[in-house]
Amino acid sequence: MKTETYRVKVGQKVKLSDWNTDDNAGLKKREGKKRAKALQDELALWQERLYAESGQALLVVLQARDAGGKDGTVKHVFDAFNPNGIQVANFKVPTEDEQAHDFLWRVHAKTPRKGMIAVFNRSHYEDVLVTRVHDLIDRPTAQRRLEHIQRFEELLTDSGTRVLKFYLHVSKDEQKERLQARLDDPEKLWKFSEADLAERGHWEAYTRAFQDALTTSTVAAPWYVIPADHKWFRNLLISEILLETLKDMNPDFPETNLNPKKITIE
Amino acid sequence: MKTETYRVKVGQKVKLSDWNTDDNAGLKKREGKKRAKALQDELALWQERLYAESGQALLVVLQARDAGGKDGTVKHVFDAFNPNGIQVANFKVPTEDEQAHDFLWRVHAKTPRKGMIAVFNRSHYEDVLVTRVHDLIDRPTAQRRLEHIQRFEELLTDSGTRVLKFYLHVSKDEQKERLQARLDDPEKLWKFSEADLAERGHWEAYTRAFQDALTTSTVAAPWYVIPADHKWFRNLLISEILLETLKDMNPDFPETNLNPKKITIE
Numbered sequence: 001m002k003t004e005t006y007r008v009k010v011g012q013k014v015k016l017s018d019w020n021t022d023d024n025a026g027l028k029k030r031e032g033k034k035r036a037k038a039l040q041d042e043l044a045l046w047q048e049r050l051y052a053e054s055g056q057a058l059l060v061v062l063q064a065r066d067a068g069g070k071d072g073t074v075k076h077v078f079d080a081f082n083p084n085g086i087q088v089a090n091f092k093v094p095t096e097d098e099q100a101h102d103f104l105w106r107v108h109a110k111t112p113r114k115g116m117i118a119v120f121n122r123s124h125y126e127d128v129l130v131t132r133v134h135d136l137i138d139r140p141t142a143q144r145r146l147e148h149i150q151r152f153e154e155l156l157t158d159s160g161t162r163v164l165k166f167y168l169h170v171s172k173d174e175q176k177e178r179l180q181a182r183l184d185d186p187e188k189l190w191k192f193s194e195a196d197l198a199e200r201g202h203w204e205a206y207t208r209a210f211q212d213a214l215t216t217s218t219v220a221a222p223w224y225v226i227p228a229d230h231k232w233f234r235n236l237l238i239s240e241i242l243l244e245t246l247k248d249m250n251p252d253f254p255e256t257n258l259n260p261k262k263i264t265i266e
Numbered sequence: 267m268k269t270e271t272y273r274v275k276v277g278q279k280v281k282l283s284d285w286n287t288d289d290n291a292g293l294k295k296r297e298g299k300k301r302a303k304a305l306q307d308e309l310a311l312w313q314e315r316l317y318a319e320s321g322q323a324l325l326v327v328l329q330a331r332d333a334g335g336k337d338g339t340v341k342h343v344f345d346a347f348n349p350n351g352i353q354v355a356n357f358k359v360p361t362e363d364e365q366a367h368d369f370l371w372r373v374h375a376k377t378p379r380k381g382m383i384a385v386f387n388r389s390h391y392e393d394v395l396v397t398r399v400h401d402l403i404d405r406p407t408a409q410r411r412l413e414h415i416q417r418f419e420e421l422l423t424d425s426g427t428r429v430l431k432f433y434l435h436v437s438k439d440e441q442k443e444r445l446q447a448r449l450d451d452p453e454k455l456w457k458f459s460e461a462d463l464a465e466r467g468h469w470e471a472y473t474r475a476f477q478d479a480l481t482t483s484t485v486a487a488p489w490y491v492i493p494a495d496h497k498w499f500r501n502l503l504i505s506e507i508l509l510e511t512l513k514d515m516n517p518d519f520p521e522t523n524l525n526p527k528k529i530t531i532e
Contacts (some may be wrong), residue, residue: 052456074350081349084340084387088349121350176531183440183526190318192517197531224445253456265442265463 001025003241006224008217013189014225016207021171022225027236039243040080044244047117051085053251054115057161060242061123064168065206066196067178069228070121076235077242078119087112091122103127103145104152108232111156124149125165132212133205144211146216153221163221164247166238167210168228172203176219196245269507272490274483276531280491287437289493293502296486302502304348305509306346312512313383317327317351319517320381323427325507327389328482328505329479330434332462334419335494336387342501344385349529353378357388369393369411377422388529390415391431391479396479399471406474410414419487427513433476434494438469 008014024032026215050056058079062070074088089110098106104124112118128142128149137145151216155164169176179200199206217223224241228234268291274280290298316322326334326344340354355376357479364372370390377382392406396413403411419429436444445466449457465472490507493502 071350075348079345082341083344083347083349083352083354083385084337086349087353090350121347178532183524183529184530187519189522189524189526192522192526194524194529197529200532236291243377253453255459256455258455258458258460260455260458262459262465263449265445265449266466 001027001237001238003224003237003244006226006237006241008214008223008225010218012215012217014211014227019024019169019225020227021169021174021199022229023242024089024230024233025147025237028232029230032236036077036232039197039236039239042243042247043080044082045130046243047081047085048253049251049253050117050249051082051092051115052253054161054254056249056251057090057112057114058245058249059112059120059156059161060117060164060264061120061125061167061252062168063123063125063129063164063202063210064228065175066072066169066193066199067175067182068168069231069234070168071165072231073234073238074121075121077238078117080239081117084113086117086119088119088121090124091120091124102183102192104148106153111215112161112178114160125150129206129209132198132261133199133202142212146212150216150218153216153218154263157220164241164245165217166241167214167223168234169225170228172200174229175200189196267503267506269490269503269510270493272503272507273487274480274491276484278481278483279340280477280480282435282477282491285435285491286493287293287435287440288495289387290349290496290499293499295496295498298498302343304497305502306487308509309346309505310348310511312517313351315517315519316383316512316515317348317381320520321426322467322515323378323380323419323519324383324511324515325386325422325427325429326377326383326448327391327429328432328434329389329391329395329432329476330494331436331441331524332442332465333448334434334444335497335500336434338497339432339500340385340387343498343504344383347383351381352383352385353427354385354387356461357386357390357392357500371454374418378427380426388498390418395472395475396465396473399465399468408478410451412478416482416484416487419482419484423486428511429516430507430511431483432492432507433489434481434500435491436494436505440495441466 025040062073064070078086112116128145131137132142156163179196182188214223226234226237328339330336344352373390394411397403398408420463422429445462448454480489492503
């Protein structure tokens with residue numbers, strides 16, 4: 001699969017309406033699911049090397065509209081990994097203490113240590129999304145924050161942490177179906193929030209804010225626009241990109257001075 | 267499976283040499299693995315309720331000798347859970363900052379928030395194990411710490427966090443085989459540490475320290491001695507206890523004031 005098709009190039013201005021939400025790369029659901037399943041074992045093997053090496057780290061940022069599939073991605077893609085080597089951080093409305101610091105303070109604290117994979121389920125990008133849509137900050141402030149974000153991510157990549165950013169791209173119709181599904185299923189109702197409907201009302205403003213956020217795509221910290229109407233395709237594509245990235249990082253089991261043949265266990 | 271057979275009763279003095287390391291409850295490996303696999307789906311369903319309810323939490327403490335199977339347990343049992351709802355904390359040699367605080371400070375910071383499952387891969391019990399074996403603290407100090415631990419765990423259970431403590435019980439021969447396997451396999455060699463051999467030399471002192479630690483078993487925060495020579499049995503038994511505990515906590519999807527029928531998505 002050509003994953004670079006979905007990558008936002010450096011300096012590229014993205015117009016989201018030009019990007020498909022229901023792409024499937026010509027695959028059938030059944031083969032896509034089979035392929036994703038096969039990738040899980042490979043991902044686990046590469047993660048073990050990353051963990052053993054403890055010289056690099058991987059940070060994955062998930063952003064999407066409500067019901068865009070962040071939780072589903074965590075559940076179905078990231079369960080490939082050994083829980084020992086992965087940390088998921090959920091960023092909600094900032095606490096008083098968090099608000100009393102700069103906006104990168106709380107996310108910095110959750111970046112992965114060497115050997116680990118961290119997943120940000122929402123992230124520092126919320127501070128240029130929801131805040132911008134509701135006019136809590138003006139556009140120049142948002143621009144300034146995007147610059148800070150870029151420099152912050154550069155600090156991470158300079159220190160051996162690869163950064164992958166996924167925007168899960170769903171259509172307005174697909175979001176409607178998913179929100180409705182939450183209303184229709186008593187076991188999903190807890191996920192429904194009336195606030196989501198209010199945010200849905202700001203569809204276009206979010207589109208603009210996401211488009212601005214996508215300008216922070218760099219070689220070391222790229223954004224990918226993931227067609228996410230088909231959950232199986234979203235899972236497959238993200239798995240492919242993760243595997244490609246881990247292979248490119250090429251972690252290895254560490255060298256040791258031990259000579260195993262000279263050691264006797266009493 | 268009668269899990270209570272493996273539970274340390276309140277006030278019970280455990281003599282570990284009386285507890286089997288290679289128990290299999292009369293099961294064959296194949297049926298045991300099949301059963302454990304089936305439990306995974308059930309565990310995931312109960313975890314979803316725990317997460318949705320966000321009223322209780324579960325803390326799992328894993329302790330064992332080196333190569334006792336802590337990492338394997340995390341990998342093969344806890345991968346049943348949605349990564350969004352579980353956090354694994356590895357406690358290594360305390361940092362200078364951690365040592366400048368009381369011994370419960372760093373573990374308290376990693377206790378699970380409501381809705382979450384936390385796994386401590388090693389824990390506050392190290393402060394009455396390795397420290398005691400190497401005479402860094404005397405026995406009265408260790409006793410005093412055990413009292414602090416019991417009160418700390420009571421604080422957690424009083425606040426809605428269930429605590430489960432597993433001692434993975436392996437034989438000296440089984441440990442030897444596992445350490446040798448690390449030496450023989452280039453992809454496992456990174457897990458081998460000569461320090462483990464030194465600790466192995468203190469086998470009996472560790473036995474005594476573990477026996478003291480097991481005295482903190484209470485109804486709300488019980489210790490289980492898990493026969494761990496057979497990895498499949500260890501995984502099965504822990505899965506059974508987790509399921510039993512989650513069922514007993516009985517988390518449920520939260521009530522809502524919403525009337526789904528009255529909501530229309532534009």
